[in-house]
Amino acid sequence: MNSFTYVESSESDPEIPLVGGDVTEGVVRVGDTVRRPVGPNAPLVHALLGYLEEAGFPGAPRFLGIDAAGREVLTFVPGEVAGRPRPAWLADEERLASVGRLVRGYHAAVAGFVIPEGVRPSRGLSEPPGMPPAPRYPAEVVGHRDYTPDNIVFRDGKAAALIDFDLARPTTRVDEVSNAMMYWAPLCDPVDADPLLREVDVPRRCRILADAYGMSDVDRSRLVEMLTLGTRRAWFLMKQRAEEQGGGWARMWEEGIGDEIKRREAWLDRHGAAIDAALSTP
Numbered sequence: 718m719n720s721f722t723y724v725e726s727s728e729s730d731p732e733i734p735l736v737g738g739d740v741t742e743g744v745v746r747v748g749d750t751v752r753r754p755v756g757p758n759a760p761l762v763h764a765l766l767g768y769l770e771e772a773g774f775p776g777a778p779r780f781l782g783i784d785a786a787g788r789e790v791l792t793f794v795p796g797e798v799a800g801r802p803r804p805a806w807l808a809d810e811e812r813l814a815s816v817g818r819l820v821r822g823y824h825a826a827v828a829g830f831v832i833p834e835g836v837r838p839s840r841g842l843s844e845p846p847g848m849p850p851a852p853r854y855p856a857e858v859v860g861h862r863d864y865t866p867d868n869i870v871f872r873d874g875k876a877a878a879l880i881d882f883d884l885a886r887p888t889t890r891v892d893e894v895s896n897a898m899m900y901w902a903p904l905c906d907p908v909d910a911d912p913l914l915r916e917v918d919v920p921r922r923c924r925i926l927a928d929a930y931g932m933s934d935v936d937r938s939r940l941v942e943m944l945t946l947g948t949r950r951a952w953f954l955m956k957q958r959a960e961e962q963g964g965g966w967a968r969m970w971e972e973g974i975g976d977e978i979k980r981r982e983a984w985l986d987r988h989g990a991a992i993d994a995a996l997s998t999p
């Protein structure tokens with residue numbers, strides 16, 4: 718037995734499927750734990766969750782080990798996850814601000830994390846042909862990079878914890894905040910938005926997130942530029958994941974995520990200036 722083997726408690730709890738994620742098959746709750754298949758980024762995620770635990774960060778599950786079926790074991794984080802259909806509070810501005818504060822809290826907690834030697838800090842995949850090069854700004858933080866409503870646990874009406882760190886890797890603060898905006902503002906063509914978010918004031922919601930996060934002026938001025946580039950890159954990256962990782966990624970591609978990304982790009986061309994203005998107004 719190595720130190721990562723999870724020792725089951727004596728009573729045997731049933732396996733309750735957890736739905737809500739897009740990608741991972743076979744996520745289940747067992748008692749106070751969650752079991753998930755070990756993904757390609759697991760060495761980084763497990764080190765990261767261990768670091769957050771030591772740092773005393775309350776906003777992430779604990780990594781408890783690997784069970785006899787080879788699955789990762791995490792603590793179940795109690796609270797409310799949006800699910801589908803989306804609850805009306807998805808549009809709530811107080812909730813939105815609390816997401817910004819949680820992302821900031823996570824960045825403060827993860828700041829001293831050093832990726833252990835031998836752990837791959839990136840996807841390890843080649844850059845797909847034709848993809849525009851990555852933004853020239855250096856990574857500042859090991860980001861979560863997947864702030865969807867299904868990956869945030871709320872308690873007492875506030876964002877309390879992040880789950881699903883599968884996409885974590887070094888990135889910029891701008892990339893992190895724009896990822897949260899993408900889902901919560903949201904940054905997409907309204908045809909792709911949840912009906913609850915189709916008529917909201919998107920630039921205003923971007924500003925609420927940026928303020929709650931405490932975004933710097935420099936980062937505010939770079940956001941739209943990096944978003945536009947990131948959206949162009951996303952089309953290539955999603956296609957590559959669908960082809961090379963298959964599973965839920967392939968399903969999302971078949972369901973048209975590529976076209977949705979193209980619509981986001983066009984929408985950003987039309988609305989980027991309004992977002993810039995909302996972020997920079999004193």
Ligand SMILES: Nc1ncnc2c1ncn2[C@@H]1O[C@H](COP(=O)(O)OP(=O)(O)O)[C@@H](O)[C@H]1O
Nearest residue numbers: 735737738739740741778792793794798867881
């Ligand atoms: N540690 C956890 N605590 C509470 N709920 C969880 C936890 N992990 C997953 N869930 C629930 O299961 C759903 C799917 O799990 P997730 O890890 O996000 O998988 P996916 O990769 O498919 O998005 C989440 O949206 C959430 O509702």
Ligand SMILES: [Mg+2]
Nearest residue numbers: 738867868881
């Ligand atoms: Mg998820």
